[in-house]
Amino acid sequence: MNKKNNNKRKKLETYLNYQYDLLYTERPVSIHEFLSNDYYLGKLTGGGKAIYPVWQKELKNIAREDSRYLTVLTGAIGVGKTGSAILGMIYIMYRLLLLKDPWAYFGLKPGGKMSVVFFNLTKSLGESEGFNLLQSHLLKSPWFLERGIVTGHTYPKMIFPLFEYKLGSPYAKGFGTISSSVILALMDEVDSPTESDKQRARVLKAYENTVRRFESRFVIDGRSLGRFFLVASKQEQMSFLNTFIIKMQNSKKVYVVDIPIWEAKPATNYSGKTFPVVIGDLYTPSRILGPEDNIEEIIKSGFKIMKIPIEYRDDFVRDIVGALRDLGGVSVSYVRKSKLFPSEKFLVNCYDPTKKDPIKKLTVVVGFNDNVNLLDYFDLSNIRIRRIIPRYIHVDIAFSGNGDALGVGMSCVKGWKKETVEAEDGTFKTIKLPVVETDFALRLKAPPGDKIPLNKVRKMIIDLKNVYGFNIALCTFDHKAMSEDSIQILTRAGIKCDYFSVDRSPEAYRGFRDLVKEERWVCHRNEYLHFELVNLNDDPVLNKVDHPDEVANIEFLEDGNTREIVLKGSKDISDGVCGSVSNALKNCETPPDVEFMKKVFDGLKNVSSKERDGSALLIDTCLNKSEKKVEEKKNKAIDSFKDLFKRI
Numbered sequence: 001m002n003k004k005n006n007n008k009r010k011k012l013e014t015y016l017n018y019q020y021d022l023l024y025t026e027r028p029v030s031i032h033e034f035l036s037n038d039y040y041l042g043k044l045t046g047g048g049k050a051i052y053p054v055w056q057k058e059l060k061n062i063a064r065e066d067s068r069y070l071t072v073l074t075g076a077i078g079v080g081k082t083g084s085a086i087l088g089m090i091y092i093m094y095r096l097l098l099l100k101d102p103w104a105y106f107g108l109k110p111g112g113k114m115s116v117v118f119f120n121l122t123k124s125l126g127e128s129e130g131f132n133l134l135q136s137h138l139l140k141s142p143w144f145l146e147r148g149i150v151t152g153h154t155y156p157k158m159i160f161p162l163f164e165y166k167l168g169s170p171y172a173k174g175f176g177t178i179s180s181s182v183i184l185a186l187m188d189e190v191d192s193p194t195e196s197d198k199q200r201a202r203v204l205k206a207y208e209n210t211v212r213r214f215e216s217r218f219v220i221d222g223r224s225l226g227r228f229f230l231v232a233s234k235q236e237q238m239s240f241l242n243t244f245i246i247k248m249q250n251s252k253k254v255y256v257v258d259i260p261i262w263e264a265k266p267a268t269n270y271s272g273k274t275f276p277v278v279i280g281d282l283y284t285p286s287r288i289l290g291p292e293d294n295i296e297e298i299i300k301s302g303f304k305i306m307k308i309p310i311e312y313r314d315d316f317v318r319d320i321v322g323a324l325r326d327l328g329g330v331s332v333s334y335v336r337k338s339k340l341f342p343s344e345k346f347l348v349n350c351y352d353p354t355k356k357d358p359i360k361k362l363t364v365v366v367g368f369n370d371n372v373n374l375l376d377y378f379d380l381s382n383i384r385i386r387r388i389i390p391r392y393i394h395v396d397i398a399f400s401g402n403g404d405a406l407g408v409g410m411s412c413v414k415g416w417k418k419e420t421v422e423a424e425d426g427t428f429k430t431i432k433l434p435v436v437e438t439d440f441a442l443r444l445k446a447p448p449g450d451k452i453p454l455n456k457v458r459k460m461i462i463d464l465k466n467v468y469g470f471n472i473a474l475c476t477f478d479h480k481a482m483s484e485d486s487i488q489i490l491t492r493a494g495i496k497c498d499y500f501s502v503d504r505s506p507e508a509y510r511g512f513r514d515l516v517k518e519e520r521w522v523c524h525r526n527e528y529l530h531f532e533l534v535n536l537n538d539d540p541v542l543n544k545v546d547h548p549d550e551v552a553n554i555e556f557l558e559d560g561n562t563r564e565i566v567l568k569g570s571k572d573i574s575d576g577v578c579g580s581v582s583n584a585l586k587n588c589e590t591p592p593d594v595e596f597m598k599k600v601f602d603g604l605k606n607v608s609s610k611e612r613d614g615s616a617l618l619i620d621t622c623l624n625k626s627e628k629k630v631e632e633k634k635n636k637a638i639d640s641f642k643d644l645f646k647r648i
Contacts, residue, residue, distance in 0.1 A: 075329030394579025407576030
């Protein structure tokens, strides 16, 4: 048996030698030899000892997995992700330089130089950390010094006839015209909170486009000697690179390395003792588990338990979120310091489980020529606040069928909440604050290639007033040019209209956030509205509240497991709700003092004249407003009530 195996090994070795002799000027050494031998990079790495064992293992996998040419390095900070990516790139350069005919290897005619591109947000290659690290490594390698040309004195760099170095940055000249012959690339230094989303998105788009060109030229039968590296640390909230990684991670062409710091560093750094930490979700914060916790039950509930080396306990006690992110490489998605709502629980606390959604579908799909009535999708009996109460409607306009959605919200003041506040002089007083209830949140989309029928939206609003008796006090639209005809038509129908944009100023959303935090907003749970609200970003630099382009989300599967997915961000329905709530708050007036009125009706004589005159004026104002909106029979009753008050 051993003899047969030896014969097989010899035949395989002979075949591999033949292939190497056919393609290479000399047989490439293994990446372990490359990193530890002084002739290659051994002088730089201390014979390979300076490289963490986990990276030696991962670099070996990266080097041999030619079918996984997209490499993602993520996880904790300080584990050597960028440095390991550079080592991987240099080994690929080494293999390419050994090819007898690099262009013919890929079935291409000689086409000038192959590009090595650094995607980041610097203004020049000289400012790129990745480029400078690559050059410093090359300049310390005898093998590369024998084959390359060193240029420059102050800032020397090594060049080769086969390669050219390029910068993929929107701050650099020629961005967007990157050569189609990119064989190696690194995207790093991009996922920074100090950079604008627009510029980061441009880099990511350029990276994706370059990958597609690379695949059309240098990928043969799903394999390639070339490599694209992407380096990203975990963020407190899911960053745009993290969402990109989630989309990529299940692809057969992607190799993902995601490690905590204690797996990167040598085991000799740790005692072997650990403590358990439960990773929280959108509703439950992460925490250190104690002896009283039933770990098995927690795991059965779907939570992940991490065993952390005891050496990091103090870090987790001080800041568990930061420690999970920076040391454990875990994005704790419930922490939203840059989110409009710091915690999802604020919204959940405002949802009334007894309130039913009046709309039968999360998204109503209707086209321009569809013969439907939007109110057929409603069950108006689920609107529980009396229809005589003033209603405020806001429409976030959209009409195309290319993915846009139109959002409509209707809200009203349902009551008042007392709160004691401290005045500047140190005294305390009780004030009344409005509580707003959102009646409905409608999301409209058109079928592909069709348009959202704005005439049906207008008819719905008119019917709510004229047919179903809702007291529509104000209807606003967010786009001045596109809403002018709607405003004119509804005004002629007796509905007061105006232009109002929650995008022009973030104060509408911030006021809505404060209302939610104080639990003075009431609504049923609408999953699409909830999805939009929890993912809204509040950018203090741009002074703008907006949605992310993409959102990482958790999908619950039928078998009880979960998977990470990426959804397109939006705020159509949330704009409709926020606008209607803001209008309800702006137009409401404090109601009369009910306790004082009770005293009056009881005939109490100890009411001061000043208090009586002030309350009488307030009651009179409210009653006069109501007289225009109620039936004649009720008007007579109100007049009688006023006469009684004056006589008392």
